[in-house]
Amino acid sequence: MRLVSTIALIALAATALPTHAKMPLGFDSRFLFNGMKYEVDVDRDKDTLLVANVKIKEGAKEDVGQIRSVAEHFVEPSGCGISAIHLDDTTFVKMKIKIWYADYVCPEGTNLRTLIVDQRDALRKGEPLHK
DSSP states (O other): OHHHHHHHHHHHHHHHSOGGGGGGGSOSEEEEETTEEEEEEEOSSSSEEEEEETTOOTTOOOOHHHHHHHHHHHHGGGTOEEEEEEEEHHHHHHHSSOEEEEEEEOOTTOOHHHHHHHTHHHHHTTOOOOO
16 A cells, blocks of 8 residues: 555656656666766657756766767767757756756657657667667
């Protein structure tokens, strides 16, 4: 009964968060980049990736250039690119994890969201995205 209550509470909490803040509860991809572990989630409504360094050491600094490199590395096989990066400070306060937004653009005929969803199982194992 306790397990069911815990699962229900997590599910309720997830629905109370904005769509973009749900990543830590169900990421689309996990991979290493320059020796650091990142998780990436694709926003369900916008052409945006959410990028988080899940093992960042306390006090370590991340910058826009570093996150841009991570996001570009992730989308490169699809032919897509990153147009903007920005940080969501409110998520860090609530969840103790920095979530960066990486807005992406793709060539005509490429649907990055569909590629990610279709490859989610492999991406969660650390395999690269394929077009």
